[in-house]
Amino acid sequence: MSEQNATQESMHIDPYERNWIRISIILLIVFAAAVTIAGFALGFQVPSPEERVDPNNLTGPWENPGLRELSPGVYDLYIIGNATTWQFEPREVEVPVGSTVSFYVTSTDIQHGFKLQDTNINMQIVPGQVSKLTYTFDEVGTYDYICTEYCGVGHAAMFGSLTVVEK
Ligand code: CUA
Numbered sequence: 001m002s003e004q005n006a007t008q009e010s011m012h013i014d015p016y017e018r019n020w021i022r023i024s025i026i027l028l029i030v031f032a033a034a035v036t037i038a039g040f041a042l043g044f045q046v047p048s049p050e051e052r053v054d055p056n057n058l059t060g061p062w063e064n065p066g067l068r069e070l071s072p073g074v075y076d077l078y079i080i081g082n083a084t085t086w087q088f089e090p091r092e093v094e095v096p097v098g099s100t101v102s103f104y105v106t107s108t109d110i111q112h113g114f115k116l117q118d119t120n121i122n123m124q125i126v127p128g129q130v131s132k133l134t135y136t137f138d139e140v141g142t143y144d145y146i147c148t149e150y151c152g153v154g155h156a157a158m159f160g161s162l163t164v165v166e167k
Contacts, residue, residue, distance in 0.1 A: 047123035055127035081112040086154025102134040113148030137164040
């Protein structure tokens with residue numbers, strides 16, 4: 001066997017393995033494309049850890065959670081989830097159509113989820129941390145928010161609704 005043949009022999013990749021390497025590379029390209037398209041074309045948002053708070057002593061806006069109108073049609077919405085009452089507080093919110101709402105959500109006790117149906121708002125809610133996402137409501141209707149992470153016996157009761165009404 002010549003030296004060149006010996007080198008080729010040591011580089012030999014089984015056809016079965018080579019196909020799986022190809023499939024793996026194709027999958028990586030598909031995943032990268034999916035994240036890129038979701039991020040730039042479909043409005044995919046990653047919830048930001050907005051700030052740290054003391055879950056045992058929520059102060060400032062958290063003492064009276066709910067809507068704050070910053071300017072006409074622009075709102076901050078503070079929501080607390082907790083496993084003492086198995087509720088989101090507030091449980092009902094109403095805004096006029098066209099409003100841009102920034103959701104600030106935290107927990108006083110254990111980990112919860114917060115998903116606003118029919119929107120791209122979907123966050124993990126961690127005690128001690130505030131999760132934030134923003135959405136503009138261009139259509140009238142009712143958007144239910146639900147806890148999406150199993151948090152105990154009252155998990156199924158953790159829901160609320162945001163109603164978008166005509167101006
Ligand atoms: Cu809170 Cu599930």
